[in-house]
Amino acid sequence: MTKNQIIREIQRTAKENGGKPLGRLRFLGETGIKESDWRGKYWGDGTTRFKTLGLVPISFSTPSNDGLLLENFAVLVRELGRVPTVSEWQLKRSDQTFPNSKVLERFGSKEQLIARALEYVQQHENYRDLVPVISAAVVLARQLEKTLHRRLSPASFI
Numbered sequence: 001m002t003k004n005q006i007i008r009e010i011q012r013t014a015k016e017n018g019g020k021p022l023g024r025l026r027f028l029g030e031t032g033i034k035e036s037d038w039r040g041k042y043w044g045d046g047t048t049r050f051k052t053l054g055l056v057p058i059s060f061s062t063p064s065n066d067g068l069l070l071e072n073f074a075v076l077v078r079e080l081g082r083v084p085t086v087s088e089w090q091l092k093r094s095d096q097t098f099p100n101s102k103v104l105e106r107f108g109s110k111e112q113l114i115a116r117a118l119e120y121v122q123q124h125e126n127y128r129d130l131v132p133v134i135s136a137a138v139v140l141a142r143q144l145e146k147t148l149h150r151r152l153s154p155a156s157f158i
Contacts (some may be wrong), residue, residue, distance in 0.1 A: 009033055066107075074124075087103055117134050118135060
């Protein structure tokens with residue numbers, strides 16, 4: 001696979017995705033191009049690869065992306081059938097479009113994160129099946145924080 005072929009596929013898939021580059025796993029699924037086809041040969045990492053092509057990698061560090069973060073949370077809850085652990089979140093992080101768990105700390109405590117996730121799934125028809133799962137996690141988070149007499153960061157729970 002040549003660099004030009006990879007560039008064409010990155011540009012094509014980004015255009016089809018509203019101008020946003022795909023994460024490593026989704027890119028592989030849609031093109032068959034593995035990370036080993038480009039990493040170390042043409043680019044060192046995905047961020048550099050996107051920047052050299054004039055594309056902006058997804059950033060989860062701004063509050064305007066709360067909906068995207070909560071959607072990622074809901075997607076992982078659906079995959080697992082429960083609220084994820086930190087390890088499960090980080091494993092999912094291998095997809096470069098998935099945020100690092102540290103960014104979730106902006107929601108405040110673990111209880112606040114899960115409560116926001118509950119609001120999110122209640123407001124989005126395609127995630128309403130997750131309401132019972134996340135509702136149970138809200139109750140558990142409240143009990144745990146009350147028992148420990150302190151707020152727990154989202155990263156300590158998920």
